[in-house]
Amino acid sequence: MRPLEIGVIGAGMIGRKHIERILAHPDFELAGIADPERDVVAARYPGERVVADHRALLAEARPDAVIIASPNRAHAETGIDCARSGVHILVEKPVADTVEAAARLVEESRRAGIKTLVGHHRRHHRQVQVLRGLLGAGEIGRLVGVSVVWAVYKPEAYFEAGPWRREPGGGPILINLIHEIDLLRYLVGEIAAVGAMASNSQRGFAVEDTAAALLEFAEGALATVVASDSAVSPWSVEQGTGEVPDFPFSGESSYRFFGSLGALEFPDLVRWSQPGGPPSWNRAVLAQRLPAPTLDPYVAQLDHFRDVIRGEADSLQSVEDGTRTLIATLAVSEAAGTGARIDLRPRYEALAAGSAGFAG
Ligand SMILES: NC(=O)c1ccc[n+]([C@@H]2O[C@H](COP(=O)([O-])OP(=O)(O)OC[C@H]3O[C@@H](n4cnc5c(N)ncnc54)[C@H](O)[C@@H]3O)[C@@H](O)[C@H]2O)c1
Structure with a gap:
């Protein structure tokens, strides 16, 4: 079976861990890296394709999949661009910086039919x-x-x-x-x-x-x-x-x-x-x-992502599931501020109803 072409978006602390494991993995080939710090990243990875913007990576390298390891605020919009290009995503945790942004990503991923996995690596x-x-x-x-x-x-x-x-x-x-x-x-x-x-x-x-x-x-x-x-x-x-x-x-x-x-x-x-x-x-x-x-959970996560992309396994955590984790975590923060007991079920229902559920 041919190796999967995978890109990495964001080559910071965790992005570099992923790159290291991709380079050592027999079933993946590094299609390229996108990071606004292009020159710094290119110097670290001579011979690899490095671009400043993820859209250039999607257009030029046409990868099967990407790992999104940029700052939280960029996850949803980057993921949506990938979905619209038909590229499978492993998005680092948290799935997005807000539930509204995560809900848009859920909707676009579903519409595009891409495979999604959230990087809560402990599950592996x-x-x-x-x-x-x-x-x-x-x-x-x-x-x-x-x-x-x-x-x-x-x-x-x-x-x-x-x-x-x-x-x-x-x-x-x-x-x-x-x-x-x-x-x-x-x-x-x-x-x-x-x-x-x-x-x-x-x-x-x-x-x-x-x-x-x-x-x-x-x-x-x-x-x-x-x-x-x-x-x-x-x-x-x-x-x-x-x-x-x-x-x-x-x-x-x-x-x-x-x-x-x-x-x-x-x-x-x-x-x-x-x-x-x-x-x-x-x-x-x-x-x-x-x-x-x-074991190394990041390698196990990569193995699992390969199986998900090839249709041999169901994702251990879709972006929708990752959004539920975000909903519960943000509610802990909110509860600490207000002292209230927060029932999460209406929030999960709003997510299931689509991003309109949050706007309305
Ligand atoms: N699963 C884990 O174990 C784990 C551990 C650490 C961080 N994380 C998550 O990974 C993400 C990155 O964290 P980090 O600690 O590596 O951060 P970092 O600040 O070390 O690295 C972020 C990198 O993204 C680049 N970047 C900024 N904007 C970008 C954009 N729009 N597109 C592409 N690249 C962009 C930066 O130049 C930088 O190289 C965060 O979402 C964080 O929560 C996960």
């Missing part, structure tokens, strides 16, 4: 696939609740990279907690309602440094998620999986799933159960560690 971890299978098979009975922690310390240099990182929208809710929301939606099911509190008491920036969210799932289970970028701890999925060398491996679990018959920890996949009798707080709860190695 082996541990996640194993865990999802266990939860789906009722391994711990009926899911009662989930407790999630994402607590790391972002160094000063992180905030010096751009003033937007100190402003509303640049903090742990929209940058980091979105991954937890997406993973929980994938593992547990749709989030029906959210509540939240946020604090900036550690760093004193306009944006939050710490947030606590309450989630209610459609099936009735509840979750608490604490996310902070101003705490030193071993508890984050990045450290627990060791998915990238930038975040040193801790091997510690940061998710705990509680069911009517037992519990599961993630990502180190420890199963807790009470064999040989009905559940009771008077009986010992025993642990068993389940094997599931960490």
